[in-house]
Amino acid sequence: MALSNNVIGAINFVAMLLSIPIIGAGIWLATETDNSCVKILQWPVIILGILILVVAIAGFVGGFWRVPWLLILYLIAMLVLIILLACLAVFIYMVTVRGSGHPAPSRAYLEYNLDDYSGWLRRRVRSSYKWDRIRNCLSSTSMCAELNQSYRMAQDFFNAHLNPLQSGCCKPPTACGYTFVNPTYWISPIDNAASMDCLQWSNEQTQLCYACDSCKGGLLANLKKEWRRADIILIITLVGLISVYLIGCCAFRNAKTEDLFRKYKQGYT
Structure with a gap:
């Protein structure tokens, strides 16, 4: 025993x-x-x-x-x-x-679509109440500001392997056709109606694409x-x-x- x-x-x-x-x-x-x-x-x-x-x-x-x-x-x-x-x-x-990222023309980083992910995960970020808290938390980090220090030239940025959060939240979607000035500042195209995310983009450094579905997709990725x-x-x-x-x-x-x-x-x- x-x-x-x-x-x-x-x-x-x-x-x-x-x-x-x-x-x-x-x-x-x-x-x-x-x-x-x-x-x-x-x-x-x-x-x-x-x-x-x-x-x-x-x-x-x-x-x-x-x-x-x-x-x-x-x-x-x-x-x-x-x-x-x-x-x-x-x-x-x-x-x-x-859910997975999608390649964009002439870009090393991937683009992210919120609808690609499971319904349970999407419900965690869809409501404005939940997302406002998450967005404020993400925007308080330095993940986007760090891109400005790392990439000065457009081609260097386009060849960068960004993580999903940086790709979805720190820049406008590639399909919108914005012109690169620096990683977090882009010149608006004449026609930015490719998606609602194109209208959500802001060069205001506390806003950027944190209101975009691409940011939510990047977060879920x-x-x-x-x-x-x-x-x-x-x-x-x-x-x-x-x-x-x-x-x-x-x-x-x-x-x-x-x-x-x-x-x-x-x-x-």
Whole structure:
């Protein structure tokens, strides 16, 4: 029984370690500009990671100090958390399966269309109430101002590999036909009716294309890239937790079997 309990405790120590990548993924998301402005995924990931850590600690204590009710609580709670983690990983995959950038003529960077992305993600940015808060957060960063320091010539800018946020928010869409002066200042064409985004562009440095659908599309493209990376971490950790949980269940069952056998022998003798 003692050996089995020690094995259960060691297994739960591994589960404690597996919670660290989940918490780390949530903290990483929270430090990214777009996720810190949108505030959708990072807290569920961090909270789930902390809960897994707490439950694993309970299993660790129950294993080494032989507290059966704590081990049973661990087995039930960890199963629930594994299911929640699996649901979260599948959800992230489903909402990020759609959407990608589109090439523009004579441009190295891509253009982004809001309608390419999943309906759930679009609803996070469509309402003016939600977008006003996100837009104010994005416009307070230096991501667009940094382009002016990096690219002086038009061709250098056109050959730049901008990230989705910079492409969608810091410049007008290529289809509008604006003339480059610097990355955040463009001369309006005679006919700017190619799309509503063309009318939304402003050379005012606090406005730019933050009101454009292309900016919303660029934001979702950035979220998709970062959420997919976080999802890979969650899936790998999920596989590890399932393996640890199954081994723990077997060890707990063996411990109970040994305990029953020992009591049987004592009663028989």
